[in-house]
Amino acid sequence: MAGTIYKKPILFAVVVTVGILIGTAVMMVFPMLTPQMHPKLQNLNPYTALQLAGRDVYQEEGCFYCHTQTVRPLKAEVMRYGEYSKAGEFAYDQPFLWGSKRTGPDIARVGGKYTDKWHYKHFNDPRKLFQGSNMPSYGWLADRQVDAKAAEARMNALGFPYTKEEMAALSDKTKLDALVAYMQSLGHAVPRKPRPPMIAKGDMNPLAGDMNAVAEGKKVYEMNCAACHGVDAKGDIGPDLTDKEWLYVVGPVGDDTLFFTIADGTKKDMEFEGRRAKGGMPSWGEFFGKKKIWSLVSYIRSMEEKE
Amino acid sequence: MAEDTSYEWKPVKGFALSGLFWGAVSVLIGLIISIQLWKPELNIAPFLTYGKLRAVHVNGLAFGFAVAEIFALSYYMVQRLTRVPLLFPKLAMVQLYIFNAAIVAAAVSLLAGMTQSKEYAELEWPLDIGVVILWVMFAVNIFGTIIKRKEEQMYISLWYLIATVIAVAVLYVVNNLAIPVGLFKSYSIFAGVNDANIEWWYGHNAVGFVFTTPILAMFYYFLPKSTGMPIYSHRLSIIAFWSLVFAYLWTGAHHLVYTPLPDWIQTVGIAFTMFMIAPSWGSVVNGYYTLAPDWSQMKTNYLAKFFILGITFYGLQTIQGPTQGLRVVSQLIHYTDWVPGHVHMGTMGWVAMTVGASMYYVIPKVYNTEIYSVKLANTHFWFVLIGQLIFSITMWILGIQQGAMWKAISPDDGSLSYTFMESVVNNYPYWKMRTVGGLLFFVGLCMFAYNIVMTVLRAKKIPAPAGQGR
Ligand code: HEM
Ligand code: HEM
Numbered sequence: 017m018a019g020t021i022y023k024k025p026i027l028f029a030v031v032v033t034v035g036i037l038i039g040t041a042v043m044m045v046f047p048m049l050t051p052q053m054h055p056k057l058q059n060l061n062p063y064t065a066l067q068l069a070g071r072d073v074y075q076e077e078g079c080f081y082c083h084t085q086t087v088r089p090l091k092a093e094v095m096r097y098g099e100y101s102k103a104g105e106f107a108y109d110q111p112f113l114w115g116s117k118r119t120g121p122d123i124a125r126v127g128g129k130y131t132d133k134w135h136y137k138h139f140n141d142p143r144k145l146f147q148g149s150n151m152p153s154y155g156w157l158a159d160r161q162v163d164a165k166a167a168e169a170r171m172n173a174l175g176f177p178y179t180k181e182e183m184a185a186l187s188d189k190t191k192l193d194a195l196v197a198y199m200q201s202l203g204h205a206v207p208r209k210p211r212p213p214m215i216a217k218g219d220m221n222p223l224a225g226d227m228n229a230v231a232e233g234k235k236v237y238e239m240n241c242a243a244c245h246g247v248d249a250k251g252d253i254g255p256d257l258t259d260k261e262w263l264y265v266v267g268p269v270g271d272d273t274l275f276f277t278i279a280d281g282t283k284k285d286m287e288f289e290g291r292r293a294k295g296g297m298p299s300w301g302e303f304f305g306k307k308k309i310w311s312l313v314s315y316i317r318s319m320e321e322k323e
Numbered sequence: 324m325a326e327d328t329s330y331e332w333k334p335v336k337g338f339a340l341s342g343l344f345w346g347a348v349s350v351l352i353g354l355i356i357s358i359q360l361w362k363p364e365l366n367i368a369p370f371l372t373y374g375k376l377r378a379v380h381v382n383g384l385a386f387g388f389a390v391a392e393i394f395a396l397s398y399y400m401v402q403r404l405t406r407v408p409l410l411f412p413k414l415a416m417v418q419l420y421i422f423n424a425a426i427v428a429a430a431v432s433l434l435a436g437m438t439q440s441k442e443y444a445e446l447e448w449p450l451d452i453g454v455v456i457l458w459v460m461f462a463v464n465i466f467g468t469i470i471k472r473k474e475e476q477m478y479i480s481l482w483y484l485i486a487t488v489i490a491v492a493v494l495y496v497v498n499n500l501a502i503p504v505g506l507f508k509s510y511s512i513f514a515g516v517n518d519a520n521i522e523w524w525y526g527h528n529a530v531g532f533v534f535t536t537p538i539l540a541m542f543y544y545f546l547p548k549s550t551g552m553p554i555y556s557h558r559l560s561i562i563a564f565w566s567l568v569f570a571y572l573w574t575g576a577h578h579l580v581y582t583p584l585p586d587w588i589q590t591v592g593i594a595f596t597m598f599m600i601a602p603s604w605g606s607v608v609n610g611y612y613t614l615a616p617d618w619s620q621m622k623t624n625y626l627a628k629f630f631i632l633g634i635t636f637y638g639l640q641t642i643q644g645p646t647q648g649l650r651v652v653s654q655l656i657h658y659t660d661w662v663p664g665h666v667h668m669g670t671m672g673w674v675a676m677t678v679g680a681s682m683y684y685v686i687p688k689v690y691n692t693e694i695y696s697v698k699l700a701n702t703h704f705w706f707v708l709i710g711q712l713i714f715s716i717t718m719w720i721l722g723i724q725q726g727a728m729w730k731a732i733s734p735d736d737g738s739l740s741y742t743f744m745e746s747v748v749n750n751y752p753y754w755k756m757r758t759v760g761g762l763l764f765f766v767g768l769c770m771f772a773y774n775i776v777m778t779v780l781r782a783k784k785i786p787a788p789a790g791q792g793r
Contacts, residue, residue, distance in 0.1 A: 022476055036489065036571070039595070043573050078374025078377060086582050086583065103583035110510045110518065111439060170504050308738075
C-alpha cells in the first residue's frame with residue numbers, strides 16, 4: 017500500500033486529515049473537555065458595561081500588539097509587574113488578550129497602579145509623562161461616544177449581568193472614559209503579596225545632611241517622579257512635596273514614612289496611619305535600593321527646608 | 324507545444340499579479356510601522372495608528388500576498404503535474420474577483436478597527452465567511468483537477484498542496500468560531516486559557532500551512548524545473564512530508580511558554596517542537612543535494628541562487644524556531660524584538676525568496692516570453708538579501724538586550740537595574756537600523772515588481788517565438 021497511496025488522492029487526503037487531527041485532538045480538543053482549561057477565581061468579576069466597552073476599544077486600537085497581559089512566574093518579572101498571572105483570572109476574557117510582544121510594558125496588573133487622572137493625561141500624550149515613549153497618543157478617543165445601544169447586545173452576548181442605571185449612565189461616556197475604566201479593572205482578582213518591609217519602622221535617614229545624596233536624589237527625582245509631582249515638585253497628578261502638608265500624616269512626617277511611601281506606593285483604600293489612601297502612587301522598592309530611596313528622602317527634605 | 328494551449332493560465336496570471344500588488348503595498352506599510360516605532364508623531368490619524376497599520380501589514384502579507392501567490396502557483400503546478408487543464412477555470416476567475424474584493428474589504432475593516440484581535444485571525448466574521456468560501460473554491464479546483472489527472476503518480480508538491488488545503492480549512496474554521504454582535508463585531512466563543520490554547524494551535528499552524536507547506540510545494544517543483552536537476556531523494560521527501568504533517572499540530576504551545584497554560588501542554592508542545600528540526604532539515608538536505616552535482620549554477624543561474632538561499636533561511640529558521648521553544652531560551656527572548664527578527668528571516672528570507680524565484684520562472688512561461696532582465700533580478704536578489712539580514716540581525720541583538728535588561732537585577736541591593744522606559748530608549752538605534760534594512764528590501768521588491776510588469780507588458784506587445792513554453 018505504502019507506494020500506491022501516492023496514486024490515490026482521496027485515500028491520501030484521508031490519511032493526511034487523520035495525521036493532523038491526532039495532534040489536534042491531544043493538544044487542543046482533549047484539554048478543552050477538562051476543567052483545567054475553564055478555571056475561575058472566586059473573586060473574579062465579569063466586566064461592567066463600561067469596562068467591556070473599554071475592552072472593545074482596547075481591541076479596536078490594537079493595544080495588544082504592544083502590550084501583554086500575562087505576568088510570567090519569573091523572579092524579575094514578578095518584581096516588575098506584580099504577582100504572576102493565574103489561569104483563573106481570565107474566565108471572562110473572550111477573546112483572551114495576552115498578546116505576544118512587549119513594545120510597551122505588561123499591563124496585567126495596571127489596575128489601581130495609577131490615578132484616573134494619570135491615565136487621561138497619558139492617553140492624551142504619553143510623551144508628557146515619558147519623554148522617550150513611542151506609544152501613540154489617543155486623546156481623540158475623548159471625542160467619541162460609547163455606543164450605548166450596542167453595549168446592551170454585547171453584554172447579553174457574553175451573558176454579563178448589568179443594571180438599567182448602568183446602561184443609562186453609558187450615554188454620556190466617551191471611549192476614553194471606557195478605556196480608563198477597563199485599565200483600572202485589570203488584575204485585581206489576585207491579591208497583591210506584600211513585600212517584606214525594606215527598613216524598620218522608626219528608622220532615620222542615614223544620609224541626612226549629605227549633600228551628595230541630595231544631588232543624587234534630585235537626579236532620580238527628575239527621571240522618575242517629576243512627571244507626576246512636577247519638575248518643581250509643586251504637585252500635578254501627585255501632591256505637592258515641598259509643602260509641609262502630608263496626605264496621611266498630621267504634622268511633621270517621619271523619614272520612615274516618606275521611605276515607605278516611596279518604596280511601597282499607595283493603593284486605593286489602603287490603611288495609612290489610620291487614614292484611607294486615594295492611591296495612585298506607584299511603588300519603587302523594586303527599582304531602587306535603599307540608598308536611592310534615602311537619597312530621594314534627602315532631596316524632598318532639602319526642598320522642604322528651602323521654604 | 325499543442326498541449327500548452329489547453330492549460331488555463333488566466334487565473335495564474337490574475338492571482339500572481341494581484342499578489343504582487345498587495346505584497347508591495349503591505350511591505351510599504353511594514354516600512355511605515357517600523358518608522359512609527361521610533362517616530363510616534365507618524366501616528367497621524369486615528370485609523371492610521373500603529374495598532375491599525377500593523378494588522379494591515381501582517382494580514383496584507385499573509386492573505387494578500389502569500390495566499391494569492393499560493394493560489395497562483397498552485398494553479399500552475401497542479402495543471403503541469405496532472406497534465407490536465409484546471410477543472411473549473413471560470414470558478415477560478417470568480418474566485419480571483421472575490422479575492423481582490425475581500426482584500427480591499429479586509430484592509431478597510433482593519434483600518435476601521437474591526438478586529439477579532441486574535442493574531443492572524445483578525446478579520447471579523449463576515450470576512451471569515453468570505454475566506455472560507457474562497458478556500459472551498461480553491462479546494463474544489465485543486466482536488467477536482469487532481470482527480471481528473473493524466474499522470475497517475477502524484478508528485479511531492481501535490482502532497483504538500485493537499486495537506487495545505489485540508490489543514491488551513493480545519494484551523495481557520497475552528498479558531499474563528501465566534502458569537503456575532505452586529506455585522507462588524509463578534510466575541511470568541513472560547514474564553515481565557517482555552518482561547519489562548521486554540522489561538523496558538525491555530526497561529527503556529529497558520530504559519531506552518533501558509534508560510535511553510537505551500538512554499539515547500541513550490542520549492543520541490545520549481546527548483547528541479549529551473550535547474551534541470553531531479554530531487555535528490557524521493558525517500559527523504561516521503562519521510563520529511565509525513566513527519567512534518569504529523570508533528571506540526573502538536574507544537575502551538577511553544578508560543579505560550581510560562582503563561583498560565585497547564586504545564587503538561589507546554590511540555591508536550593516543546594518536545595514536539597524539538598522534533599520539528601528533523602522533517603524541516605529533511606527538505607533542506609534534499610534541496611542542497613539536489614543542486615550538489617552542479618553547484619556552479621549558483622553563479623550562472625539566478626533562480627538557483629534564490630532557491631538555495633531561500634532553503635538556507637528555511638533551515639536556519641527551523642533551527643532557531645525549536646531553540647526558541649526551549650524554556651531557557653523563551654524566558655529571555657519571548658515578548659522581545661528577537662521574535663520579529665525570527666519572523667522576518669522566515670518571511671523575507673524563505674517565503675519571499677522562494678515565491679519570487681517561482682514567479683520569475685512562471686510569469687515568462689504563462690506569458691510565453693522571456694524574463695525582462697536577468698541583471699535586474701540579480702540586483703533584486705542582493706537588495707532583499709542584505710535588507711533582510713540587516714533586519715533580522717539587528718532585531719536579534721536588540722531582543723537579547725531587551726530580555727537581559729528586563730531581568731537584570733542589581734547585585735548590590737537586589738533591585739531591578741532598569742525601568743521599562745530605559746529599555747524603550749535603548750531600542751531606538753536598532754529600530755532605525757531595521758528601517759534601513761526594510762528600505763533596502765522594499766527597493767529590491769520594487770525592482771522585482773518592475774521586472775515582472777515589464778515582462779508582462781513586453782509579452783503583450785511582441786508575442787514570443789513559438790516553442791518557448793517548456
Ligand atoms: C521548525 C520550525 C519552526 C519552529 C519550531 C518555530 C518556532 C517558533 C516559536 C517558538 C515562536 C515563538 C517565539 C516567541 O514568541 O517567543 C515562533 C514565532 C514565529 N515564527 Fe517560527 N518556528 C519555525 C519555523 C518558522 C517558519 C518557517 C516561519 C515562516 C515564516 C516562522 C514564522 C514565525 C512567525 C510569523 C512567528 C511569530 C508568531 C507571533 O508571535 O505572532 N517560523 N516560531
Ligand atoms: C520592508 C520590509 C518589512 C518591514 C519594515 C516590516 C516591518 C514589520 C514590523 C515593524 C512588524 C511589527 C513587529 C513588532 O511587533 O514589533 C512586523 C510584523 C510582521 N511582519 Fe513585517 N515587515 C516587512 C516585511 C514583511 C514581509 C515580506 C512579510 C511576509 C511575507 C512580513 C510579515 C510579518 C508578520 C507575519 C509579522 C507579525 C509578527 C509577529 O506577530 O510577531 N513582513 N513587520
